[in-house]
Amino acid sequence: MQTNYQQIIDDITSELETLDNPGRVASYIPELAGVDANKLGVHLMTVGGNRYSWGNSEEKFSIQSVSKVLSLTFALQVMGENLWTRVGVEPSGTAFNSLVQLEYEQGFPRNPLINAGAIVVCDALITQLANPKKDILNFVREISGHKKIDYCPRVFESEKRTGFKNYSLANLCKGFGNLNNDVDTVLDVYFHLCSIEMTCSELAQTFLFLANEGKCPVTEKQVVSSQRARRINSIMQMCGFYDEAGEFAFRVGLPGKSGVGGGIAAVHPGKYSIAVWSPKLNEKGNSYQGIKVLEAVTTRTQSSIF
Ligand code: GLN
Numbered sequence: 200m201q202t203n204y205q206q207i208i209d210d211i212t213s214e215l216e217t218l219d220n221p222g223r224v225a226s227y228i229p230e231l232a233g234v235d236a237n238k239l240g241v242h243l244m245t246v247g248g249n250r251y252s253w254g255n256s257e258e259k260f261s262i263q264s265v266s267k268v269l270s271l272t273f274a275l276q277v278m279g280e281n282l283w284t285r286v287g288v289e290p291s292g293t294a295f296n297s298l299v300q301l302e303y304e305q306g307f308p309r310n311p312l313i314n315a316g317a318i319v320v321c322d323a324l325i326t327q328l329a330n331p332k333k334d335i336l337n338f339v340r341e342i343s344g345h346k347k348i349d350y351c352p353r354v355f356e357s358e359k360r361t362g363f364k365n366y367s368l369a370n371l372c373k374g375f376g377n378l379n380n381d382v383d384t385v386l387d388v389y390f391h392l393c394s395i396e397m398t399c400s401e402l403a404q405t406f407l408f409l410a411n412e413g414k415c416p417v418t419e420k421q422v423v424s425s426q427r428a429r430r431i432n433s434i435m436q437m438c439g440f441y442d443e444a445g446e447f448a449f450r451v452g453l454p455g456k457s458g459v460g461g462g463i464a465a466v467h468p469g470k471y472s473i474a475v476w477s478p479k480l481n482e483k484g485n486s487y488q489g490i491k492v493l494e495a496v497t498t499r500t501q502s503s504i505f
Pocket residue numbers: 262263264265295296314358365393457458459460484
């Protein structure tokens with residue numbers, strides 16, 4: 200029987216409207232603090248190309264750390280398995296911007312989806328690419344099938360001014376010999392990466408290759424091999440929600456990635472990708488309502504991967 204995704208999403212979102220949303224919008228990046236806390240967008244896209252939307256799904260938002268999956272994908276394409284000499288694939292069990300573990304482990308970040316890991320991935324890309332910022336953006340435009348996707352200069356500037364913990368993480372990696380380029384050069388690329396803006400429908404389409412054995416069914420591009428898609432999904436499953444990765448696996452049961460802009464992208468291999476945006480975050484820095492929506496979607500469609 201065909202799953203009625205639209206009806207299910209409509210039901211979930213109208214039930215949510217009657218419930219409390221106790222999260223808080225990220226304020227440590229001042230530009231994000233001004234975002235309307237009541238936004239809620241959902242977009243689900245099947246590998247067969249069917250689309251289901253709800254709410255503010257066509258409004259751009261700052262995808263923030265969701266972009267770390269895209270920088271990882273690009274770095275694997277550019278330098279292959281050598282990337283794993285610079286960063287691990289283990290869940291961190293610590294906050295996305297934690298410093299302690301990085302010191303214990305001598306500047307070798309646990310995985311590419313925490314800030315330290317993504318900073319090292321940016322460093323690796325800078326070493327390999329002629330125009331890293333342009334090349335990263337072109338890669339994202341290509342895999343998303345949307346030529347107009349762009350960095351947001353206001354979010355970039357805002358984060359550059361206030362990204363003190365990211366400067367610490369980058370300096371620690373540099374001090375341990377795991378950063379080849381200057382800290383400022385690396386963070387310039389990293390802050391740009393975090394500032395990418397997309398709508399829920401663009402984000403769901405961008406992640407669809409991970410639900411479809413590495414090939415985007417819309418652009419018909421084989422972005423990565425099916426084996427690599429499985430590996431990226433495994434990293435999202437274990438590491439995509441920092442110290443809430445277990446809870447997300449338990450409640451939602453999909454590989455996914457969150458960002459402090461309130462976005463989450465998740466995939467069900469063989470079935471669909473889904474993007475949710477709700478700016479209020481829980482204490483772990485993940486979208487409070489975003490997780491609620493995804494939990495209800497996989498529960499009602501019985502489509503956790505487990
Ligand atoms: N740009 C944010 C930062 O570096 C990304 C964090 C996130 O989305 N979890 O702090």
